[in-house]
Amino acid sequence: MASALRCRWSTDLRIAVVGAGIIGACTALALARRGHAVRLIERGQPMRETSSASSKLLHGGLRYLETGHFGLVRKSLLARRAWLEQAPHLCRPLELIIPVYRGQGRPKWILGAGVRLYDWLASGSGFPESRWIPASELKSIRPDLKQEGLLGAYAYHDAQMDDLALGEWVVRQATELGVELETGREIHRLEELDEFDRIVNACGPWAMNLRSQQSGTPAYRLDWVRGSHLIIDRLCPAALFLQVPDEKRIFFVLPYQEKTLVGTTEIRQGFPDNSVVSGEEVDYLLRAINAYISPGVTRAGLVGSFSGVRPLIKSNQNPSAASREWAFERVGKVAHIYGGKWTTAQIQAEESVKWIIQ
Numbered sequence: 001m002a003s004a005l006r007c008r009w010s011t012d013l014r015i016a017v018v019g020a021g022i023i024g025a026c027t028a029l030a031l032a033r034r035g036h037a038v039r040l041i042e043r044g045q046p047m048r049e050t051s052s053a054s055s056k057l058l059h060g061g062l063r064y065l066e067t068g069h070f071g072l073v074r075k076s077l078l079a080r081r082a083w084l085e086q087a088p089h090l091c092r093p094l095e096l097i098i099p100v101y102r103g104q105g106r107p108k109w110i111l112g113a114g115v116r117l118y119d120w121l122a123s124g125s126g127f128p129e130s131r132w133i134p135a136s137e138l139k140s141i142r143p144d145l146k147q148e149g150l151l152g153a154y155a156y157h158d159a160q161m162d163d164l165a166l167g168e169w170v171v172r173q174a175t176e177l178g179v180e181l182e183t184g185r186e187i188h189r190l191e192e193l194d195e196f197d198r199i200v201n202a203c204g205p206w207a208m209n210l211r212s213q214q215s216g217t218p219a220y221r222l223d224w225v226r227g228s229h230l231i232i233d234r235l236c237p238a239a240l241f242l243q244v245p246d247e248k249r250i251f252f253v254l255p256y257q258e259k260t261l262v263g264t265t266e267i268r269q270g271f272p273d274n275s276v277v278s279g280e281e282v283d284y285l286l287r288a289i290n291a292y293i294s295p296g297v298t299r300a301g302l303v304g305s306f307s308g309v310r311p312l313i314k315s316n317q318n319p320s321a322a323s324r325e326w327a328f329e330r331v332g333k334v335a336h337i338y339g340g341k342w343t344t345a346q347i348q349a350e351e352s353v354k355w356i357i358q
């Protein structure tokens with residue numbers, strides 16, 4: 001009884017957090033704020049895996065409205081505000097434009113209803129409301145948009161971050177609060193961490209490697225979905241939210257370091273490791289962007305590419321429809337964290353604390 005009470009209420013536990021992506025870093029910070037002695041253990045350097053291969057958006061996820069994830073969208077919309085308040089030097093509001101073409105893609109009324117619902121879910125977060133841009137005005141904003149059938153565009157706001165720098169900023173907040181950061185150490189066996197009262201598995205796509213060392217069927221399964229981006233050697237005068245021709249999928253065209261970032265793909269794979277951007281993905285993204293802009297982009301216009309693997313839970317047949325929500329599982333003194341999004345990492349970390357401490 002005495003030890004159960006100690007576990008439930010103690011604020012001086014020794015806790016190892018394995019994995020210094022954004023989820024591990026935010027979790028370490030949340031635990032340190034409660035007075036625990038935390039060590040954040042990373043096999044490489046912090047933020048060098050999935051957390052710096054994102055689309056760099058702090059967003060509610062307009063497209064998740066179609067799949068009815070209103071709770072997640074609302075949480076994310078408030079979370080993006082929190083990032084902007086805490087680290088305004090590393091993120092900024094971003095207007096995204098959704099061009100509307102006659103007889104092509106989602107109809108105007110659906111897009112209009114979507115952005116208005118997004119405004120409503122974002123109420124109180126201080127972002128400007130969506131607006132309609134007539135075709136004549138759009139021409140001066142994005143002169144390279146194909147004109148045939150162009151009716152105009154909806155514009156709405158989200159935020160854009162420097163994911164690597166913002167993640168490193170979180171790690172600095174944590175170490176300044178006393179979190180010990182140990183880099184270059186890969187945990188192969190949970191027994192290596194016997195000295196700790198609690199172990200947090202924040203290994204992102206690799207979470208199953210530690211979970212599989214414990215008995216019992218895992219409560220969740222991860223679905224590994226690679227996403228790739230291309231960097232085009234062109235200025236991006238305005239961010240675009242576009243529908244892949246002949247598909248329902250959305251992709252983004254975003255300003256990025258004085259260039260243009262285009263992404264992403266969704267390639268389901270049977271393993272967590274990140275692999276290179278495939279030739280098919282390059283062709284797919286070039287075809288998608290060239291359906292909208294002129295002059296088009298060729299391979300010669302590319303100056304880089306990167307990819308990351310989404311650790312998705314609640315798998316579905318269609319990865320685009322899969323939820324980006326998160327889940328926790330506690331097995332003995334190990335708390336496993338599955339899934340999540342960059343935008344909501346701080347909320348997820350706060351929710352994880354009770355699973356870890358109890």
Ligand SMILES: Cc1cc2nc3c(=O)[nH]c(=O)nc-3n(C[C@H](O)[C@H](O)[C@H](O)COP(=O)(O)OP(=O)(O)OC[C@H]3O[C@@H](n4cnc5c(N)ncnc54)[C@H](O)[C@@H]3O)c2cc1C
Nearest residue numbers: 019021022023043050051054055057187204227308342343
């Ligand atoms: C293509 C793509 C685009 C995305 N775009 C967005 C976006 O725009 N906005 C958004 O909110 N979210 C986005 N996401 C989601 C978001 O990036 C991820 O959900 C998030 O970064 C996952 O963070 P993580 O900490 O769980 O994983 P990671 O960042 O992968 O961190 C896990 C860490 O654990 C370490 N590790 C693994 N095993 C061990 C071990 N045994 N010992 C020690 N260390 C270990 C790894 O080295 C790694 O550093 C995107 C994801 C992808 C793939």
